[in-house]
Amino acid sequence: MTTIALITGANKGIGFETARLLGARGMTVLIGARDEAKGAEAERALRDGGADARFVQLDVTDEKSVTRAAEWVEAEFGRLDILVNNAGIARGDGSGAPSQTTLATMREVYETNVFGVVAVTNAMLPLLRRAPAARIVNVSSEVGSITSMTDPDGPMAAMASIPYPSSKTALNMVTAMYAKELRDTPIKINAANPGYCATDLNGHSGFRTPEQGAEISVHLATLPGDGPTGVLWGHLWTVDGPAATGTLPW
Numbered sequence: 001m002t003t004i005a006l007i008t009g010a011n012k013g014i015g016f017e018t019a020r021l022l023g024a025r026g027m028t029v030l031i032g033a034r035d036e037a038k039g040a041e042a043e044r045a046l047r048d049g050g051a052d053a054r055f056v057q058l059d060v061t062d063e064k065s066v067t068r069a070a071e072w073v074e075a076e077f078g079r080l081d082i083l084v085n086n087a088g089i090a091r092g093d094g095s096g097a098p099s100q101t102t103l104a105t106m107r108e109v110y111e112t113n114v115f116g117v118v119a120v121t122n123a124m125l126p127l128l129r130r131a132p133a134a135r136i137v138n139v140s141s142e143v144g145s146i147t148s149m150t151d152p153d154g155p156m157a158a159m160a161s162i163p164y165p166s167s168k169t170a171l172n173m174v175t176a177m178y179a180k181e182l183r184d185t186p187i188k189i190n191a192a193n194p195g196y197c198a199t200d201l202n203g204h205s206g207f208r209t210p211e212q213g214a215e216i217s218v219h220l221a222t223l224p225g226d227g228p229t230g231v232l233w234g235h236l237w238t239v240d241g242p243a244a245t246g247t248l249p250w
């Protein structure tokens with residue numbers, strides 16, 4: 001039975017690389033993208049690389065789009081084995097300081113990074129429950145860890161911003177609560193920290209590649225039955241250098 005994996009925001013960046021890596025493992029990868037042209041282009045590039053890739057229009061902030069995508073997955077495959085909630089945005093106002101942040105920016109970021117994840121997860125859960133042992137990956141960030149962000153000696157010591165970091169903190173709690181609800185099922189749900197990767201999200205300032213970030217999502221998407229659930233796992237730049245991975249504090 002082919003494994004069916006849906007990745008949101010898969011037309012570029014870490015999401016595209018996640019689709020590429022899962023496709024290389026023989027999975028059917030569903031390329032969630034809000035923009036038809038970009039999604040079709042990503043599907044073509046992945047198919048050219050040998051992956052069984054299928055584009056599905058999916059704007060995580062648009063309930064109709066989310067519902068249509070779930071209906072399409074049900075009609076085509078009848079179940080979903082892997083959901084990677086990867087789509088995300090980062091926005092700021094002025095200097096980026098909390099005191100300069102507008103509610104419009106807060107709402108915009110939360111719509112995608114938090115509410116979008118809940119919308120897509122709830123729409124896909126009936127399909128995920130039909131899989132033998134589904135995996136859900138919520139792509140979070142170390143900047144969502146209150147422990148990391150308040151460590152005066154940590155790499156995030158100078159960063160004081162609210163929309164994006166607090167959206168990932170909320171996403172961490174969302175992840176932990178789904179894990180609680182699903183603890184008596186074979187479904188595992190974890191938050192991923194890809195590390196600081198060079199993508200459009202940060203003007204390509206990251207020191208890791210999108211592929212390295214994607215490897216974190218792939219690890220969590222392919223966890224064995226005795227793997228963890230309800231944790232924040234991924235790149236630990238505070239510990240053992242750029243290659244280290246592990247569970248991060250909330």
Ligand SMILES: NC(=O)c1ccc[n+]([C@@H]2O[C@H](COP(=O)([O-])OP(=O)(O)OC[C@H]3O[C@@H](n4cnc5c(N)ncnc54)[C@H](OP(=O)(O)O)[C@@H]3O)[C@@H](O)[C@H]2O)c1
Pocket residue numbers: 008009010011012013014015032033034035038058059060061085086087088089112116139140141142193194195196197198199200201202206210
């Ligand atoms: N890069 C990093 O250093 C880093 C670190 C930690 C966590 N992350 C997380 O990793 C994930 C991927 O980010 P990235 O760095 O790969 O950024 P990216 O290159 O900007 O890609 C973001 C993706 O999300 C999509 N997206 C945005 N809003 C959407 C919506 N409403 N519906 C559907 N798709 C939407 C984008 O589509 P369009 O092309 O249409 O805009 C794009 O495909 C995000 O959740 C981000 O927060 C990134």
